[in-house]
Every structure is written in structure tokens, then in C-alpha cells.
Amino acid sequence: MMSHACKAKQFLANESRVDWHNRTLWLVRQKRDRVAAAVPEWEHLREQAASIKKEALANLDVYLEQLETEATRNGVTVLWAKDAGEFNRIILHIIQKHGVKNIVKSKSMLTEECGLNPFLHDRGIEVVDTDLGERIIQFRKETPSHIVLPAIHLKKEEIGETFHEKLNTEKGASDPTYLTQAARRHLREKFLAADMALTGVNFAVAETGTVVVCTNEGNADMGVHAAPVQVHCMGIEKIVPKQDDLGIFTRLLARNATGQAVTTYTSHYRKPKPGGAMYIVIVDNGRSNYLGHPKYSDSLKCIRCGGCMNTCPVYRRSGGHSYGYVIPGPIGSILAPQKEAQKYRDLPFASSLCGSCSNVCPVKIAIHEQLYFWRQDLTQQKRTSFLKRFSMKVAGFLLSENTRYNLTGILVRWALRYLPHGLLYLPFNAWGRGRELPVPPRQSFKQWYEGRKKTKN
Amino acid sequence: MQSNDKKMKQHKIGLFVPCYIDMFYPRVGIATLELLEKLGQEVGYPPEQTCCGQPLANSGSEQEALATYRNFVRNFRDFDYIVTPSGSCAYHVRRHYDILEQTEDVKKIRETTYELCEFLTDILQVDDLKIRFPHRVGIHNSCHGLRGLKLASASERMEPRYSKLRRLLEKAEGIEIVELDRNDECCGFGGTFSIFEPDVSVKMGKDRLDDHERNGVEIITAADMSCLMHLEGIIRRQKKNIQVRHIAEILNGHSL
Ligand code: SF4
Numbered sequence: 001m002m003s004h005a006c007k008a009k010q011f012l013a014n015e016s017r018v019d020w021h022n023r024t025l026w027l028v029r030q031k032r033d034r035v036a037a038a039v040p041e042w043e044h045l046r047e048q049a050a051s052i053k054k055e056a057l058a059n060l061d062v063y064l065e066q067l068e069t070e071a072t073r074n075g076v077t078v079l080w081a082k083d084a085g086e087f088n089r090i091i092l093h094i095i096q097k098h099g100v101k102n103i104v105k106s107k108s109m110l111t112e113e114c115g116l117n118p119f120l121h122d123r124g125i126e127v128v129d130t131d132l133g134e135r136i137i138q139f140r141k142e143t144p145s146h147i148v149l150p151a152i153h154l155k156k157e158e159i160g161e162t163f164h165e166k167l168n169t170e171k172g173a174s175d176p177t178y179l180t181q182a183a184r185r186h187l188r189e190k191f192l193a194a195d196m197a198l199t200g201v202n203f204a205v206a207e208t209g210t211v212v213v214c215t216n217e218g219n220a221d222m223g224v225h226a227a228p229v230q231v232h233c234m235g236i237e238k239i240v241p242k243q244d245d246l247g248i249f250t251r252l253l254a255r256n257a258t259g260q261a262v263t264t265y266t267s268h269y270r271k272p273k274p275g276g277a278m279y280i281v282i283v284d285n286g287r288s289n290y291l292g293h294p295k296y297s298d299s300l301k302c303i304r305c306g307g308c309m310n311t312c313p314v315y316r317r318s319g320g321h322s323y324g325y326v327i328p329g330p331i332g333s334i335l336a337p338q339k340e341a342q343k344y345r346d347l348p349f350a351s352s353l354c355g356s357c358s359n360v361c362p363v364k365i366a367i368h369e370q371l372y373f374w375r376q377d378l379t380q381q382k383r384t385s386f387l388k389r390f391s392m393k394v395a396g397f398l399l400s401e402n403t404r405y406n407l408t409g410i411l412v413r414w415a416l417r418y419l420p421h422g423l424l425y426l427p428f429n430a431w432g433r434g435r436e437l438p439v440p441p442r443q444s445f446k447q448w449y450e451g452r453k454k455t456k457n
Numbered sequence: 458m459q460s461n462d463k464k465m466k467q468h469k470i471g472l473f474v475p476c477y478i479d480m481f482y483p484r485v486g487i488a489t490l491e492l493l494e495k496l497g498q499e500v501g502y503p504p505e506q507t508c509c510g511q512p513l514a515n516s517g518s519e520q521e522a523l524a525t526y527r528n529f530v531r532n533f534r535d536f537d538y539i540v541t542p543s544g545s546c547a548y549h550v551r552r553h554y555d556i557l558e559q560t561e562d563v564k565k566i567r568e569t570t571y572e573l574c575e576f577l578t579d580i581l582q583v584d585d586l587k588i589r590f591p592h593r594v595g596i597h598n599s600c601h602g603l604r605g606l607k608l609a610s611a612s613e614r615m616e617p618r619y620s621k622l623r624r625l626l627e628k629a630e631g632i633e634i635v636e637l638d639r640n641d642e643c644c645g646f647g648g649t650f651s652i653f654e655p656d657v658s659v660k661m662g663k664d665r666l667d668d669h670e671r672n673g674v675e676i677i678t679a680a681d682m683s684c685l686m687h688l689e690g691i692i693r694r695q696k697k698n699i700q701v702r703h704i705a706e707i708l709n710g711h712s713l
Binding site: 008314318372375380389392395409413434435440 | 474476478479480481482483484486487490502504505506507508510512513514515516517518519520521522524525527528553600601604605611612613614615616639641642643645646647648650651652653654655656657658659660661662663664686687689690691693694
């Protein structure tokens with residue numbers, strides 16, 4: 001797999017596009033700042049949300065069983081999937097059992113993670129993504145570049161072209177309202193024809209057996225209301241213990257995600273409609289490996305608001321696809337190595353460790369600290385490049401003792417002064433690609449200090 | 458500059474000059490030393506000091522940094538405070554020396570290592586620096602100082618706004634502190650991030666510089682020379698008309 005740095009370089013090749021991407025996401029961050037500032041107890045809400053999630057994760061077994069009991073009492077069928085394969089087979093089984101022909105799906109990062117669409121596609125079953133952004137990238141056979149704004153990497157002109165091709169909109173038309181209307185008409189037909197609706201889950205309330213789905217387009221509701229079979233897919237970490245807890249999270253989620261006070265629709269699904277069937281599929285897929293983990297368990301608190309992406313100065317300039325994992329950005333960079341450390345070993349290094357993500361995060365995950373811990377672990381597991389590990393070993397040797405350190409300094413300053421420019425700026429000097437090296441001073445601080453001591457004496 | 462009228466409490470300070478400042482920017486170490494001495498402090502510079510180990514640890518090689526950590530502890534155990542003109546080094550010692558055995562020395566060092574500005578505002582409570590600096594200055598809030606040491610309120614957090622750097626700079630006569638479009642976005646240095654992700658790193662730096670330029674900044678200042686080294690590298694490559702100064706140089710009364 002191509003490294004994050006390589007893919008970032010490709011994205012950066014078109015600088016004006018990067019500037020646009022950066023500006024667009026920064027606007028979202030600014031909106032978030034404004035609405036968050038309007039809530040006087042914002043920081044307190046974050047504290048509460050973090051501690052509720054922490055407690056829920058500490059007693060997850062109890063809450064999950066409570067959820068199952070309550071949901072079952074409500075007439076819901078609760079199914080458990082150990083991993084992605086089992087999840088996909090469960091969905092296939094439900095499809096076959098009900099003789100489903102047409103499936104609509106609202107946004108669910110879990111189904112992306114499990115590769116549900118391609119799995120069903122291979123078996124001749126098509127799923128229509130009904131979130132506008134997801135539908136766009138589905139048309140274009142791309143993957144989401146953001147968890148809340150999946151098509152944020154695309155400009156409206158590109159979307160116009162895609163719609164012209166797929167929905168027969170006017171050629172060259174890129175007016176967002178016009179395009180949205182076209183998508184609506186198209187999706188309406190899909191909703192009416194659907195006999196099964198799949199959704200993700202934002203929160204599952206253990207106390208009531210309810211699942212809660214937050215959308216801006218109402219597409220989860222359209223699907224669920226029209227189709228006789230509704231299936232809600234959730235990771236085990238989506239639990240909140242009580243109905244009363246929910247308000248804390250809904251206040252944080254939309255504000256932090258898009259700068260709205262609340263999502264347009266916050267739908268609570270409790271029991272099947274008359275004559276219909278309702279399923280909740282609870283998926284582990286590796287999450288429980290990190291439950292109670294001394295360093296990484298907090299990552300399970302994530303409510304997928306996407307705030308850490310919007311604020312991340314690297315994400316905004318490298319684009320979501322540079323991460324190569326379904327969840328990009330800071331949170332993706334700590335979740336991906338949990339899944340496959342070898343494959344995603346460069347992601348924890350794709351950060352300047354500025355810490356903005358941790359400050360933005362509504363459930364106070366110390367993302368930048370986990371990135372730091374992953375760097376240590378990946379290095380110790382010898383997954384990072386030999387060259388990097390070797391050069392750090394050498395640097396460790398040189399920096400740990402005064403004489404060696406001083407000699408290094410003298411050598412470096414000598415090289416900077418006397419080596420020809422062409423040699424100093426050979427291509428392997430990554431620093432020199434866009435930057436000049438420092439101008440070497442005549443003497444180091446240490447040498448100056450020695451001199452001063454002598455004259456003083 | 459003169460020191461405060463009221464006599465300041467004297468502390469025994471160990472000056473830590475980070476490796477890259479020692480090697481490339483001795484003037485910043487000198488400014489820090491002179492400033493602390495002018496403020497009546499007893500400043501020692503342990504000559505066997507090298508580096509805090511951060512470059513290794515942030516690259517994932519914490520284990521290789523242990524010997525360097527120990528060298529730091531050996532050199533700095535006999536002071537009331539350790540002061541350094543680097544937010545990120547101070548943060549590293551405080552936060553990441555937790556992997557050393559927590560002896561009395563280590564514990565004390567982690568509690569008493571201060572970045573220069575916070576030492577001036579929190580410990581010395583400097584209120585009256587007699588300096589003149591009639592320039593348009595942009596403050597670069599280096600991340601570890603900002604979010605790690607909380608040298609200023611971070612824009613992500615909904616809390617009262619403050620800035621220790623600003624509070625100190627405002628004491629300079631004639632200074633004009635320029636508001637930026639993005640008050641605390643990372644410059645993209647990030648230690649070895651600048652080498653392993655050079656393209657993103659340079660782009661972040663360019664964007665930061667654009668913000669300062671757009672708002673008419675003459676001089677960018679920061680509590681971390683590493684960010685300024687990165688920004689200066691881009692300034693020189695692109696022949697931009699803007700300069701960088703470590704905050705110690707301004708506070709020590711250097712004019713341009
Ligand atoms: S890690 Fe925090 S900020 Fe990022 S998506 Fe999850 S909840 Fe949101």
C-alpha cells in the first residue's frame with residue numbers, strides 16, 4: 001500500500017484544490033466553534049459525555065445484555081456478529097429470509113468497515129445508499145473521504161458531471177439546489193420501492209432497548225417508514241446506559257460535527273411497525289480486543305462526529321483518501337492500527353501531534369497521546385522502516401552523552417557551512433525540498449558560554 | 458530593559474538550552490540567559506547537558522531516548538527550577554519522563570521544568586519589562602506550549618481567553634500585536650514529521666506564513682525556535698519579506 005506521505009503528495013500536487021479543501025473544512029470548524037461557544041456549559045458537557053462513555057464501556061457486557069433484553073421485549077430481533085464476515089452473512093440471511101429485492105441504506109460507517117456493499121454486490125444484491133454524499137460516491141465508485149461529509153473531496157462541478165451521467169441532469173449544471181432536487185426525485189423512487197431499510201446507529205439506549213439515528217436528510221426515516229423490514233447495525237460501543245444520557249450526546253454531536261445546534265432528524269426506533277420486522281445487529285469486529293486496554297480503550301468512546309477531521313491541519317491538506325482506511329483523520333489513525341497494525345503502520349506518524357483533535361473531541365479522547373503510544377508500539381514491534389529505527393538508534397547514541405553530542409554539533413555546523421549547496425540539497429534531504437537549512441552560527445551556545453566563563457574569570 | 462522595581466525573589470535556575478538552539482540558534486540561549494540574569498536570577502548552565510530526547514521519542518523511539526533522559530536528569534537535579542526557551546521540550550520532560558523510574562530527582566525535575574514565558578508569568582510574575590519593540594508582531598502559538606503547557610487558551614476549547622506570550626509582549630513599548638485569521642493552527646514542523654511528511658509539512662508552513670503576511674506582520678515570534686526554524690526555512694526558500702524572532706530575543710530587549 002502506498003504510504004500516507006505519498007498519497008498526500010499526490011493530493012497536494014493540485015495546490016488550489018488543497019486550499020479549497022482546507023478552507024471548506026475550516027469553515028465547518030469555525031461554525032462548530034461558534035455554536036459550541038454559545039453553550040456556556042460546553043466543556044462540562046464534554047466531561048459528562050466522556051465519563052458516561054467510560055462507565056458504559058467499563059460495564060459493556062451488562063448494558064449490551066440489557067439492550068438485548070429490552071429490545072427483545074419490544075419485539076425486536078437482536079443478532080450478534082463476531083466479525084465482518086459474520087455480520088455480512090447475517091444481513092444476507094435476513095435478506096433471503098424476507099425475500100428482499102430492494103434495499104436502501106442510510107449512512108453507516110460500520111457497513112463500510114465490514115464491506116457489506118461489495119459483499120452483497122458479489123451475490124447479485126444491490127444496496128442503494130440514500131445519504132446524498134454517499135449516493136454521490138456510490139455513483140462514482142469511490143470510498144468516503146470523511147465520516148460525516150463523505151463527498152467532501154468533490155467540487156459541485158464534479159457532482160454535476162456525475163449526476164448528468166447517472167441522473168440525466170443538464171450538462172454543466174452545478175447548482176446545489178438543482179442537483180439536490182434531482183437526487184431527491186431519484187431517491188424517492190428508491191425509497192418507495194424498498195422492501196428493506198438498513199441504517200447505522202448513533203446511540204443505543206440500554207435502558208429502553210431503543211436505537212437512535214441522527215441524520216440531516218431524513219433518509220433513515222424515509223427508508224424505515226416505507227420498508228417492511230428495518231435493520232439497524234451497530235458496533236458494540238454505541239451503548240449509552242440511560243435515556244437521560246442521550247441529551248448530552250445529541251447536544252454535542254451535531255454541534256461538533258457540522259456546527260448545527262442539532263441534527264435535523266433524531267429518530268428513535270423502538271419496535272417494529274405493525275406487520276413489519278425490526279432487527280438490531282450488534283457487531284464486535286475487533287472492538288472488544290481493545291476494551292479495557294490500558295492505552296487504547298478510550299478510542300471506543302468515539303461518537304463519530306468527525307470533528308477531529310475538520311480540525312486536523314494534516315487531514316485538511318492531505319485529504320481523507322490519503323489515509324487508506326474507512327475512517328480517516330486523527331481517529332482513523334488510531335483505529336486503523338487496531339485492525340491491522342502492519343498495513344496501517346504509517347498512519348500514527350501522519351500527524352504533527354498538534355493535539356487539536358483531542359481538544360475538539362466531544363468525548364475527550366486523547367487522540368494525540370494515542371498516536372504517540374502507537375508510534376512507540378509500532379517501533380518496538382519493528383514495523384517501522386529499518387532506516388528510521390537505525391537512525392534513531394544512532395541519534396540516541398549521539399545525543400545521550402556530552403562529547404559525542406558536541407562533536408555532532410561541530411560536524412553539522414561544518415557541513416552546513418562548507419558543503420556545496422548541490423550536495424546539501426540532494427533529493428534525500430527531505431527538509432530541503434521546500435525549505436532552506438539553518439545558517440550555521442560561528443559557535444554553539446555551549447562554546448559561547450565557555451568563552452564567557454573564561455573572560456568572566 | 459531593567460528588572461522590576463520591587464525586588465524579585467531569587468531562584469537557583471538551571472538553564473536548559475535545547476539541542477537545536479545550542480547548535481543553530483545560540484543567540485536564543487544567550488537572550489534567555491541574559492534575560493533571567495537581568496531579572497536577578499541565579500542561572501547555572503550545566504555544561505554536560507545535551508537534549509531532552511524528544512526528537513527520538515516523537516519518532517517512536519522512546520526506548521532509544523532513555524539514556525538521553527537520564528543525562529538530562531543527571532544534569533538538572535540540583536536546581537529550584539529548570540527553565541528552557543522551548544515549550545515543546547518543557548512539555549516533553551513534564552509529560553513523557555513518566556517512563557523513567559520515578560525517583561525523587563525525576564519527580565522534582567518533572568515538576569520544576571518550565572518554559573521561559575510561563576516561568577516569567579507564573580513564577581517570577583514579571584509585570585514590568587522595560588523594553589521597546591515598535592513592530593507589527595504576529596504570535597505563533599506552538600502546539601505543545603499551547604495545548605500541552607496551556608501557555609494560552611486554545612481556540613478549540615470554550616474557556617476564557619488568555620495568552621502568557623501576549624501578556625509579556627504587550628509590555629514592550631510600541632509593539633503592535635497582529636490578529637491572525639487562524640490564531641493557533643499548527644505550522645507543520647512536528648519534529649521528524651517535517652522529514653517524513655515533507656509535503657504536508659511545508660504546505661502547513663506556507664499557509665501559516667500566508668496568514669501572517671496577509672495581516673501585515675513584520676516579525677513572527679514564538680516560544681519555540683523549532684517552529685520558527687521551519688518557517689524561516691520556507692521564508693528563505695521563497696524569499697519572503699518577513700522575519701522570525703524567538704520571544705526571548707524580544708523580551709531581552711533586542712531591537713532589529
Ligand atoms: S474521535 Fe472524537 S472528534 Fe473524532 S470523530 Fe470520534 S468523537 Fe468525533
